[in-house]
Amino acid sequence: MKTFTLNDGNTIPAFGLGTWKSPKGEVREAVKEALKVGYRQIDAAWIYQNEQEVGQGIGESIEKGVVSREEIFVTSKLWNTFHAPEDVEKGCRETLSALGLDYIDLYLMHWPIAFKPGKSQHKEVEDFWPLSEMPFTKTFEAMLALREKGLAKSVGVSNFTVSKLEKLIAESGTIPAMNQVELHPYNPQNELLDYCQDKGIRVTAYSPLGSGDRPDSMKQKDEPPLLENKIVISTAEKEGVSPAQLLIGWAMDRGTVVIPKSTNAGRIAQNLEATSYSISPAAKAALNGIDICYRYVSPEGWFFPSVTYEGDSFWA
Ligand code: A2P
Numbered sequence: 001m002k003t004f005t006l007n008d009g010n011t012i013p014a015f016g017l018g019t020w021k022s023p024k025g026e027v028r029e030a031v032k033e034a035l036k037v038g039y040r041q042i043d044a045a046w047i048y049q050n051e052q053e054v055g056q057g058i059g060e061s062i063e064k065g066v067v068s069r070e071e072i073f074v075t076s077k078l079w080n081t082f083h084a085p086e087d088v089e090k091g092c093r094e095t096l097s098a099l100g101l102d103y104i105d106l107y108l109m110h111w112p113i114a115f116k117p118g119k120s121q122h123k124e125v126e127d128f129w130p131l132s133e134m135p136f137t138k139t140f141e142a143m144l145a146l147r148e149k150g151l152a153k154s155v156g157v158s159n160f161t162v163s164k165l166e167k168l169i170a171e172s173g174t175i176p177a178m179n180q181v182e183l184h185p186y187n188p189q190n191e192l193l194d195y196c197q198d199k200g201i202r203v204t205a206y207s208p209l210g211s212g213d214r215p216d217s218m219k220q221k222d223e224p225p226l227l228e229n230k231i232v233i234s235t236a237e238k239e240g241v242s243p244a245q246l247l248i249g250w251a252m253d254r255g256t257v258v259i260p261k262s263t264n265a266g267r268i269a270q271n272l273e274a275t276s277y278s279i280s281p282a283a284k285a286a287l288n289g290i291d292i293c294y295r296y297v298s299p300e301g302w303f304f305p306s307v308t309y310e311g312d313s314f315w316a
Contacts (some may be wrong), residue, residue, distance in 0.1 A: 031057025
């Protein structure tokens with residue numbers, strides 16, 4: 001398995017299993033299957049509400065001798081409700097307890113968005129905590145302290161734009177090890193990727209297959225399904241791989257970590273196989289030509305007409 005060295009010296013596998021939307025009752029077996037066939041990174045989060053089962057999958061695999069704890073890399077994310085510095089360790093410990101682990105390999109701030117303590121979801125305007133009152137740099141600094149306590153080996157962020165990264169780095173004096181963002185040919189975010197590569201921030205591509213199993217409530221009307229794009233399909237045929245494998249090959253070629261989600265054993269294996277596929281220059285050019293700046297995942301739907309949260313556009 002190809003790996004990358006993070007800016008703190010730790011090593012991350014270039015490929016892993018996504019677990020967002022993986023249902024309880026399925027995700028434990030998916031994690032076990034993935035580790036059995038050779039996955040070495042599992043990507044989790046407090047808010048996915050399945051960390052306990054993810055942890056069971058990991059624990060049973062370790063128990064059976066399929067992998068050792070040291071051989072695998074587990075990522076998880078601090079939820080928005082734990083942004084107060086004094087709550088950061090609590091959020092991390094809840095994740096560790098659910099996963100049944102005593103440390104996390106990579107701990108990310110899930111969003112540069114804070115909810116008032118105790119509000120795991122926002123129901124009212126007042127549930128948002130303005131960044132002027134709870135700056136993400138304070139949260140990040142508390143996360144960095146988790147490294148000294150041995151609870152997290154590496155610390156990074158997720159869903160950060162260039163301007164937010166610049167602010168975070170200037171204020172904290174620390175460059176995060178990772179920025180995990182939505183990346184695929186409909187939303188390649190070239191400028192952000194260039195910035196992160198320049199700064200030594202590794203990037204993970206989430207929703208690399210277009211996240212087609214999101215709940216309908218999160219989907220736009222007339223959403224363009226990435227795996228059904230005609231160019232994706234015809235290019236995959238020419239390359240002799242599946243559309244999902246093509247997208248994984250495209251992501252790996254860009255030097256990003258990629259974490260496709262699947263709970264299906266056949267597709268879990270198929271996605272891993274793509275790590276040994278090298279995308280051709282022609283296929284790369286074809287995929288680079290379908291950028292429509294389309295995000296499948298955006299918190300803008302969480303906001304209220306009177307609260308845009310930090311300015312006109314969250315992604316500016
Ligand atoms: P399933 O879990 O049934 O395999 P993303 O990683 O972008 O969030 O995409 C996840 C979606 O892609 C899920 O619906 C998942 O379904 C599906 N998927 C995962 N791997 C493949 C594959 N190799 N071919 C087609 N669909 C896939």
